[in-house]
Amino acid sequence: MAMRVIGLMSGTSHDAVDAAAADLRLDADTLHLTPLGTLSQAYDERLRAALTAALPPADTTLEAVCALDTLIGQTFAEVAHRAGRELCAGRAELIASHGQTVFHWTADGRVRGTLQIGRPSWIAERTGLPVVSDFRARDVAAGGQGAPLVAAVDLMWLRDRPGRPVALNLGGIANITVSGGPRGPLAYDTGPANALVDAAVRHFSHGRDPLDTDGALAARGTVHRPLLDRLLAEPYYARPAPKTTGKELFHLPYLLAALAGLPGASPAPQDVVATLTALTARTVADAVRDHAGTEVIASGGGTRNPTLMRMLAAELPGVPVRTSDAAGLPPAAKESYAFAVLGFLTAHGLPGTVPACTGARHASVLGSLTPGSGPLRLPPAATRSPTRLRVTAPP
Structure with missing residues (x-):
């Protein structure tokens, strides 16, 4: 056929x-x-x-x-x-x-x-x-x-790879597929990938820039720990799989609410973008660790953000982070x-x-x-x- x-x-x-x-x-x-x-x-x-x-x-x-x-x-x-x-x-x-x-x-x-x-x-x-x-x-x-x-496609695609491979898509929202393991196959949205970063960049640039091209803004910033801690307290992350989310939750007003009332001076735009990029890396890495993933095969627009990919690799020492080219399909x-x-x-x-x-x-x-x-x-x-x-x- x-x-x-x-x-x-x-x-x-x-x-x-x-x-x-x-x-x-x-x-x-x-x-x-x-x-x-x-x-x-x-x-x-x-x-x-x-x-x-x-x-x-x-x-x-x-x-x-x-x-x-x-x-x-x-x-x-x-x-x-x-x-x-x-x-x-x-x-x-x-x-x-x-x-x-x-x-x-x-x-x-x-x-x-x-x-x-x-x-x-x-x-x-x-x-x-x-x-x-x-x-x-x-x-x-x-x-x-x-x-x-x-x-369904990821599980067929990864079936013959050794260990417990994890397919990761970094679009507006990040999602993973986990092949094998004691809980069997799993797939779910881990949280925002580019959604909050894009919203922040558009906001701070007054609409001139739609995204953090090449992760350049995040690379110039420093992660703001109080903001990151506040974002990580989002209840969605603690919910069990299967679960899905979207821009119905992770949008600009959500970010502005998180920024309101932070202790000290408001973080600079580059620090906000660095923090949101770190949020994606942390929530994805938490999911990979939770399922004892042995490698990550990433695709989607987020793979073109070297700052995000570096942060993700740093969160997962000992776990190779590759793009889907390694398994024959272009990330984009x-x-x-x-x-x-x-x-x-x-x-x-x-x-x-x-x-x-x-x-x-x-x-x-x-x-x-x-x-x-x-x-x-x-x-x-x-x-x-x-x-x-x-x-x-x-x-």
């Missing part, structure tokens, strides 16, 4: 749409992934500003959500069209679109709903290809957290490849969740299907789910 799939992703940093194309072939219990390439397209500045203005804790309107759903869908459609032409030589068979998360509804430790926008009809219309989308809602309906869905596009795999599983009638990782009652076949320009013809259903993912170089 083989299929050429394009995976589309925009994470909680909501700065760009990433595409990854792959040839996927299922052979017995092994899914073979041959990367065909990646591309990324930044959101239009006005669109990104409108999206930022609508995200929690801001108030918004249904008119704004409808407009964003259309404009983001059109952006995803253009990226999918480019990927089909530039990466797949016009021979892609399926698009798997994560969409853009705008709200993750949690209450009392449970996820009640999740909303990803970017209407797949625009993608199907632009490319003529069938689209799998809305991956997270089915797991939530089955009692799960709806995240991290990449756990690893999640896009993961959603290509999830789309492949859905098209073949196979579940894309691990209940131990999301907390769902059972594994689920994920997503909704939007037909392309012709009749919707799915491949024959597979009778056996893969347990291994092997990344192979293109011929």
